[in-house]
Amino acid sequence: MHEHGLNQNCEIEYAASWSDQGLPCGKRAVAECTDCGKAICEECKMECCGDSYCGYCYDYHETHTCVRKPVQSERRSQERSTA
Numbered sequence: 001m002h003e004h005g006l007n008q009n010c011e012i013e014y015a016a017s018w019s020d021q022g023l024p025c026g027k028r029a030v031a032e033c034t035d036c037g038k039a040i041c042e043e044c045k046m047e048c049c050g051d052s053y054c055g056y057c058y059d060y061h062e063t064h065t066c067v068r069k070p071v072q073s074e075r076r077s078q079e080r081s082t083a
Contacts, residue, residue, distance in 0.1 A: 010041035012054055033057050 008029045013022030029039035035057035046058035049067050 008039040010044055011038040012040060012044040035061065 010025035010027045010029050012025045014025065016023050025041055025044055027041035027043065030042050031040050031045050031052040032038065033040055033054040034051040035053060038054050040052065040054050044054060046053050046055060048058060048061055051061075053061055
């Protein structure tokens with residue numbers, strides 16, 4: 001973790017139905033989001049392509065830039081079965 005340090009708490013906020021304000025997770029951070037740089041705890045961390053992401057950035061990454069596209073996976077499976 002570059003900016004945040006290991007003692008940082010998770011910066012992910014969750015919406016509360018009874019409030020206009022987000023509620024911070026607050027658990028001990030173990031990583032930093034590859035895209036936005038927020039500190040994230042083990043429970044909020046999502047991994048893809050060898051990187052750690054918060055939930056928001058993970059969704060964007062998976063939709064727009066993920067190298068594990070279904071077409072590639074199917075193509076690799078077919079190549080292995082014909083080899």
